[in-house]
Amino acid sequence: GKIGATNVLRAAGRKEAALVVFLDVSKGALAVVFAGLIIGRSYLVVGDFGLGALVAQVLAALAAMVGHNWSVFLKFHGGRGVATFMGGLIALCPVAAIFGGEIFIIGAGLTKFA
Template sequence: MIWLSILLVVCYLLGSFPSGAIVAKRFNGADLSSSGSGSVGTTNAYRVLGLKAALIVLVLDVLKGFLAVCLSYLVFVPDFMHPVVKLLFGLAAVAGHNWSIFLKFKGGKGVATTCGVFLALAPQAIGIAALLWLGVALLTRWASAASLSAAFAFPCIA
């Protein structure tokens, strides 16, 4: 049980990695937390920094969730292979992204990191949900509407 607690903290710290803040500093020295919406996630990176930086933030944020779930496969303990443990590891990474210890417990919205969790758990379903997200985003021009549509559809798809 102690190992589970330690690994949950590791997953939280993985999710806390401030990828959006670091990419913003590298690109033009911007502070995403005081620009645009104030979020350090992909959507605000796109608004403030442009497409190239947003794609880098997207990949890094997705990787945080994906790697947290994959950690359960690396531990080689049968209990860590249980679906609930995988979800807990992913949830810890999303919590770290949303309330990063490195950003005074502020962060992003967790959409891309959650996509990384779902990518590790149900890769086919996340592909369909991503297409739905893209369609809604193109129609409405609202990332939030697209994210909500994909999130509500995902359980039906999976």
């Protein structure tokens, strides 16, 4: 199976799955935050960074997701990257993350697929 929260929920329970979701979301968000700190983006002032910082942060989020989905430690297998993607999106653009999260929750509820 995959290493994500859905499989952990089935195998271990809700507490463990919640921890996996938290860690996966944090993985994506922290990649973006650390890239911003390295490049010099301030999270206190909107619009004070150039395109290079944004590109670095997007690449950091992408790298976190690729590392989650195709881990070298798991012979290039892993999870689906949904929570890691959402963590990166939360750090990059919280408004888009809210709308994307709502759409995901509605879709998962309608299809019974998470």
